[in-house]
Amino acid sequence: MIRIAIDAMGGDFGPEPIIEGVIAALDERSQDFKPILVGDKEELLSHIPEYYLNQVEFIESSDVILMSDSATNALKRKESSIYKAVELVRDKKADAVLSAGHSGATMAVATLRIGRLKNVSKPALATLMPNINEGKTLVLDVGAVVECKPQNLYEFGVMGKTYAQQILNIKFPKVGLLANGAEESKGNELTKASFKLLKDIDGFIGNIEGRDIFNGNVDVVVCDGFTGNILLKASEGVVSTIFDMMKKNIKKSIPAKFGALLMKKRVFKNLKKELDYAEYGGAPLLGVNGCAIVSHGSSNAKAIKNAIYQAISFSKSNVNKTIEENILNHK
């Protein structure tokens, strides 16, 4: 049984969607995992029906790191729910930690308290983005390492490939390096130097462009955390802008309203599903010596449930061991 420490206080909407997600996961897969909820026990209890109480453990914590807080002193706030949840993994009292709270704090505390895998210089945050083939493209790093060295990008390639094979069940993942053009001559100093190291990875297909993330040409996209973070937020921005524009135009016309009604269940619902990050769970912080899943701050119950399933698969897999075995040191 996989023990999952859950920061029950983090997230934009407080404990409610998190507890709801935990309960949904327990309803479906209570034999697979044990949730350890970290937070204000009294408050948490008010959200949990009695029926589930014996399936859940609690760890009391008196502090919450807010989204508006800086991540820099997260390591000093030892009473915070995220710190205490991470400590459970460090102390081998949990196999995985999951937080929808302050992502910078989660990454900092997880990296420094759980520690890194052997041979990994820096952990990377890996996120799934939708592609046209109804598949998903794994992009890393999307915000953990803002200033990267070539060895970092190479390691991201190995970690992403391993995750794609073992968790996403892609047998021969295509690994691409994000650049400003597909030719080998394209790229900045960092990507040009990284290109040479990434060649050591079977399945490396060279430089790819921004559009390739979505057209299914590649399974794993490697980039520095500055670029990846901008890319992720811009893509989310484009999606929500298109839907907002569509709504605005629909509102102006009665036939369009009727048309939208006809398309609602058959088109928009599927589209939402294909584009909705809640379907994907959270973003694993690859390279830490354990399993840490960083969920979107605005995660709903479904996103939390899927993140729990992701933590279960990850913890049962051989991802971390394979990463340690496959990373070459180019330094």
Add this chain to the structure above:
Amino acid sequence: MIRIAIDAMGGDFGPEPIIEGVIAALDERSQDFKPILVGDKEELLSHIPEYYLNQVEFIESSDVILMSDSATNALKRKESSIYKAVELVRDKKADAVLSAGHSGATMAVATLRIGRLKNVSKPALATLMPNINEGKTLVLDVGAVVECKPQNLYEFGVMGKTYAQQILNIKFPKVGLLANGAEESKGNELTKASFKLLKDIDGFIGNIEGRDIFNGNVDVVVCDGFTGNILLKASEGVVSTIFDMMKKNIKKSIPAKFGALLMKKRVFKNLKKELDYAEYGGAPLLGVNGCAIVSHGSSNAKAIKNAIYQAISFSKSNVNKTIEENILNHK
């Protein structure tokens, strides 16, 4: 009358959409400009109705730089349509140059043959992206300068602001620096150093995130050419993926097909218009001592027409003089 040198051979679809765009512009604004078509005269003549012949000039060129060619030897290909079109600006025989051909070649030849404005270290390619307020956000650089210094980003800010004021008619443009978070503490080494210089610009609002490009929070977005190029192509990729997903889902259901029909004119047409780069013309290469417009390779006639109008506005404006006056040297 503004004289516009047009590379009539560049572009993914050959001379046809380019000539069509020129003719459409002549139909509406023949008193404002004179097109100088550079290319294989015989071929070009086959696309132009006799009626327009006296409104057009021709410059013969025997070479075309293909999209698959490298940009590195573009300066040696002096018989190419793009080289000859640029030379017309250099020799003051044209006020502006417009090409939908190889963008790397266009930027290289324009920068080196026309030369830079006083005080500008490097020219930047500026593109318009749609935002939810039915406005447009100017993003620069999207591919001219892959490896940037802080002074470059500062200059991009001044150039973008000036263009927004004089060409986009935004009185007090908000200028933002693209980063992995809105707080001043966020960013990589380059953006942190650039932040300090950009503070000299009235209207600088600090760091902005990827999503802000589309939500109307900012008018001018400054970034290095590597990041900007990835961002631009990823955003285009998201848009086309959403439409492809929508089409796929519509095809599966007869009521949805009917719904889509009802929405076609009233919603999708407007949406396409709001998102279509053809509406925006091309991307000006800001910082060259003249006017150079780089159009999308797949430009249709409307995109070419709008790029011509853009070249007219630019050439009539004071953009270049204002840029020269406003750039401070921080080196």
